[in-house]
Amino acid sequence: MSTRLQIAALIYSMIQAVTFGVGALLVLATPLAERAMILMPVVVVASLVVSLPIAWMMAPRLRARFWRDRGIQGDAISG
Numbered sequence: 001m002s003t004r005l006q007i008a009a010l011i012y013s014m015i016q017a018v019t020f021g022v023g024a025l026l027v028l029a030t031p032l033a034e035r036a037m038i039l040m041p042v043v044v045v046a047s048l049v050v051s052l053p054i055a056w057m058m059a060p061r062l063r064a065r066f067w068r069d070r071g072i073q074g075d076a077i078s079g
Contacts, residue, residue, distance in 0.1 A: 007059040015058070016051035023047055 023043035027036055060066050 008055040012055040020047040
């Protein structure tokens with residue numbers, strides 16, 4: 001298992017929780033709340049699917065090698 005896949009697997013659940021929270025707020029805090037029984041399962045599935053590519057793209061940025069090769073100390077994500 002590659003290091004990128006391991007890091008992506010570790011951060012996937014955190015990213016999924018954030019995307020679900022954003023989706024739930026969009027549904028429940030807007031006039032869409034009338035259709036919450038239909039839209040909440042859609043939010044759950046969408047957060048599961050959208051979190052995969054986000055975690056995959058963020059994983060290399062969390063490695064020290066990524067920043068060392070560029071001669072940069074880091075950024076807001078990696079510290």
